[in-house]
Amino acid sequence: AWTPSHCSSQLVVRTMSVFLLSVCWTLAWASLCAAAVCPCERAELCEHILSWCLFCQVFVFDVGGNTWKSYNWSMVTTLAVFGKYDADLMCYAHSKGVRVVLKGDVPLSYVVDPKNRTMWITEKVNLAKTQFMDGINIDIEQPVEEGSPEYHALTALVKETTEAFHREIPGSQVSFDVAWSPNCIDKRCYDYAAIADSCDLLFVMSYDEQSQIMGDCIAIANAPLSQTLNAYDQYLNLKIDPKKLIMGLPWYGYDYPCLSISQEGICTIDKVPFRGAPCSDAAGKQKTYKWIMKQVNVSLSGRLWDKNQQAPYFNYEAANGQIHQVWYDDPQSICPKAKYVKAAGLRGIGMWNGNCLDYSDEPVARQQAAMMWNALLGC
Numbered sequence: 001a002w003t004p005s006h007c008s009s010q011l012v013v014r015t016m017s018v019f020l021l022s023v024c025w026t027l028a029w030a031s032l033c034a035a036a037v038c039p040c041e042r043a044e045l046c047e048h049i050l051s052w053c054l055f056c057q058v059f060v061f062d063v064g065g066n067t068w069k070s071y072n073w074s075m076v077t078t079l080a081v082f083g084k085y086d087a088d089l090m091c092y093a094h095s096k097g098v099r100v101v102l103k104g105d106v107p108l109s110y111v112v113d114p115k116n117r118t119m120w121i122t123e124k125v126n127l128a129k130t131q132f133m134d135g136i137n138i139d140i141e142q143p144v145e146e147g148s149p150e151y152h153a154l155t156a157l158v159k160e161t162t163e164a165f166h167r168e169i170p171g172s173q174v175s176f177d178v179a180w181s182p183n184c185i186d187k188r189c190y191d192y193a194a195i196a197d198s199c200d201l202l203f204v205m206s207y208d209e210q211s212q213i214m215g216d217c218i219a220i221a222n223a224p225l226s227q228t229l230n231a232y233d234q235y236l237n238l239k240i241d242p243k244k245l246i247m248g249l250p251w252y253g254y255d256y257p258c259l260s261i262s263q264e265g266i267c268t269i270d271k272v273p274f275r276g277a278p279c280s281d282a283a284g285k286q287k288t289y290k291w292i293m294k295q296v297n298v299s300l301s302g303r304l305w306d307k308n309q310q311a312p313y314f315n316y317e318a319a320n321g322q323i324h325q326v327w328y329d330d331p332q333s334i335c336p337k338a339k340y341v342k343a344a345g346l347r348g349i350g351m352w353n354g355n356c357l358d359y360s361d362e363p364v365a366r367q368q369a370a371m372m373w374n375a376l377l378g379c
């Protein structure tokens with residue numbers, strides 16, 4: 001039988017295209033096989049990106065749509081494609097020397113079995129080859145108990161994925177997404193040190209830090225400065241090389257409906273439990289920086305600054321009369337984080353996600369977007 005790896009040779013595709021296409025259609029491998037022919041205007045744009053910049057990674061998540069065209073491509077080094085595969089995006093990124101990587105996610109209970117693990121890895125390697133991708137970002141955010149079969153399976157999955165990618169696509173990059181702190185956040189008790197050892201990079205998701213609110217159920221910052229930076233010490237204390245860590249910033253914030261708001265502006269939120277905590281940021285809604293920049297202009301308070309958390313916020317009145325409080329990050333809150341990346345010698349910086357900015361032609365939007373990109377370099 002034909003396997004997807006048979007599709008990766010352009011020569012085979014060319015000489016046997018008619019036969020192969022019919023096989024592909026029959027076996028529902030159409031997208032795999034079709035992608036094996038370089039879709040770019042120049043064949044060299046399908047070659048894998050080998051550059052290995054040690055100290056200057058800017059790691060961008062893309063969730064789909066067309067706004068990638070407006071990114072500041074002189075900064076991006078890796079683009080993780082979490083939206084639909086877009087050949088134009090791959091070709092364009094390669095023309096800028098930017099790596100493009102797949103998303104990898106799988107229920108851990110499936111990959112406790114080593115045969116299943118190998119099958120999953122083979123499928124991802126073949127997908128990367130046929131789509132001319134330069135690696136994979138493993139995004140597993142499932143709860144795991146320390147020492148459980150899933151705990152060991154996850155470490156093995158990262159190790160085996162990295163070995164397979166490095167072997168099959170020389171120079172490729174394997175990264176793994178971790179919570180803002182290694183202390184079993186959201187019950188994700190992984191073997192962080194072993195996982196870091198087993199892959200090229202950890203993308204630290206320094207956001208959603210209120211996913212488990214243990215204190216008062218009030219609206220607070222998505223990524224307060226000192227809590228964010230202290231968590232890097234926790235990673236470094238595990239003897240993880242700072243050169244393996246990318247700081248992930250939020251280009252979004254949380255919009256909380258307030259049950260009540262005090263004189264001092266403290267917004268009490270609904271109790272929405274999450275993985276053992278009585279309340280969480282699930283009481284709010286995630287909003288893009290684009291939405292936030294429009295909303296702050298029609299807010300009751302205008303942009304306010306919280307000195308303790310070093311984060312901006314504002315209050316607005318919704319159509320139904322309820323007061324909402326919005327917490328977010330902007331260049332002022334991002335700058336000290338970017339400075340820390342340099343001072344601590346981390347591998348680089350990145351964000352969830354690149355599409356969150358207003359990339360329209362309006363001069364104000366253009367300037368806001370440029371300032372968010374520039375803030376990545378520190379101030």
Ligand SMILES: *[C@@H]1O[C@H](CO)[C@@H](O)[C@H](O)[C@H]1NC(C)=O
Nearest residue numbers: 109110111112113115116117
């Ligand atoms: C293997 O993976 C499949 C899904 O791809 C799953 O349904 C099955 O239960 C797994 N087998 C084992 C032994 O875990």
Ligand SMILES: *[C@@H]1O[C@H](CO)[C@@H](O)[C@H](O)[C@H]1NC(C)=O
Nearest residue numbers: 293294295296297298364365
């Ligand atoms: C917000 O208001 C300011 C000052 O009135 C204005 O210059 C700016 O264009 C507005 N921004 C947006 C995104 O509407």
Ligand SMILES: *[C@@H]1O[C@H](CO)[C@@H](O)[C@H](O)[C@H]1NC(C)=O
Nearest residue numbers: 072073074075370371373374
């Ligand atoms: C893109 O980033 C570079 C810095 O790397 C900066 O010099 C340039 O002005 C930025 N481009 C835009 C359009 O903001």
